[in-house]
Amino acid sequence: MTAQNMDTIILPDLISTCPFKLECNQEYEIVSAETDAWLNSYGISNSESMTKYNRFWALAYPHASRTTLRNTSDAMTLMFMIDDLFDTSYGKGISDKTKQQLFKNIVDCFQPAGSFKPLTPFTTALHDWWQRMLDSTTPHFQEHFLNAYRIGVETVLSVLADKKTGQSVPDLETYIRIRRKTSFGDAGLAFIEYIFDIVLPDECWSNEALQHLSDCVTDVAAFANDIYSFNVEQIHDQYNLITVLMHDDSSLTIQQAMDRAGQMIIDRYNDFERIRREIPSWGKEIDAQVEKYINEATYMISGTIHWSFETPKYFGAQTEEAN
Template sequence: MSEIRQFRLPDLLAQWPWPRVVNKHYEEIKPQFDEWVHAFEALDARSQRSFDQCNFALLGSLGYPLLDKECLLIACELMALFFFFDECTDKLEEDGVRACADAVMDAFRNPHKERPQGEPKPGEVTKQFWLHAIKHSSESAQRRFIKLFETYVYGVVEEAVDRGKGRIRGITDYLELRVRASGVCCSLFPAELGLDIPDEVMEHPAMKNFVDLTVYPLMLTNDLYSYNIEQAAMGHEASNLLTVVMKEEGVDLNGALDWFMKYNGEMFDKLLEQQRNLPSWGPDLDPDATAFVEGVARWMRGHDCWSFESQRYFGTEGPEIQKHRIVTLFPRSSGKTPMMSKPTA
């Protein structure tokens, strides 16, 4: 069997009806957001270059095109927090990742507390983000978000354990961990900014099912677009569902891509059906519930567009690859490739 050197990216969002829209405040907030990030002085030259190439102000603006200026800044700050946490933990073993996770969660629970000297940088980033976010989010949204973020950061601890052991999970176990460790559920928080949605809506089985179903297409696109980087960096192959599928199903890369398309189609059919069949919660609650669903739907489209319009996954070739969908695999190496940090949201 000849070695595969190129593959075609399937369009996992081909049936998603929401179009690309960019927030009208993008150009205005980008300098302010970039200044906020640089003030932490937390990134070395390589990490800062990677951050700049990612253009998280664009991600927030594509993902949440209907937010006002202040809430858009909060959305972008959340994207930066994901990056800082990822950069902090990507090179660490279990104990170091856990210390970083502990610092983040302490900052969420005690946002007015001065951060201790010497703690991981994401602690201070979390504090500043959260002090900003709590001004524009309901208490119930804050409570739900902190619970989800705790699940996320300690899921990343589990990933560090797997990485240290060289463990490649089976498909079911991998998906279960990635639901927790991807941060996808946390990335939906900006869709609640400025809204007041009680638990009776967000915990309703229909809404929970809708949110849960959105996680899978977002995880699949993350793993699809990051595969080339991860397969090239020794020690990170197990952090990608394509690798997991190839191992468990005994197929090559093209066979794994076929599996992706089939699984993604099944998830999208369920997701669109669930979205069409969400119930009414009455005239007082429906407007905010509808706005949240709209925000989640636009986040999915925006995240996909950003994957090609930034340099996160495909460097400067993103716009062309978006058109022709052909990816040439990087040679494998023992080192970390320039933008190797594992994408989350």
């Protein structure tokens, strides 16, 4: 991996150090074709052979049924594409005001049919998807997903505003808090509730240990993205975990910051294993659901790391070399 004004960087080994199993959903190819056809019906083109976006969800949710994987893949692949849209040169040409309007339109699309006015094919598709989900999901899932997504969008807009005013690079602790929201990891975790019909009382969700487990999953996804996308983001003069670490400790080289970021992910692996043993008991029935939630969350961790070297999103033609 190379970048401007720096030598080759050795990526941290996050695969052999990952203690969690990797599986791929057996419905992947069928669902991938269905999702791409659904997107195409709105004039939205996704080439799975080029992006591998549907593949990510098949790795993250290997035990989902065909129907639940399809519903998950439709929305989350679309959200991947929306994120890419704002990250590309096309997104750079959009004014901040227009970005705010588009993001607001995305949030507004999650409402019952009738009054919503889409501004793009993306929000038309998301709105239609949400009508489908309103008929087949629990209020618990709907609340958790919407809260996570709205908080994520609001935080993205706040970060955009800070960058416009030239606000300095945040300290590490602040950055991690922000990144947990902008990674939309909690939205991804909410789909575990949907896929496996998990309905836990608020007492469980407010438990500190379970919250820390969720943070571990989100941190791995966010930090890995920051490591693998660093080459692109530094070209566009954007900060992420690597630059935040170097800002916090000016003595660090890029390689040392990469190594430290990698160790932070390995620490999250270990934290997850430790914390899962500290989860309290809420009775046999609830405990079984909590255990299912935790076990399935491990696939989001392993899936994230392995998928990063299957998609050309980060390394393009150099993906094999990076791996």
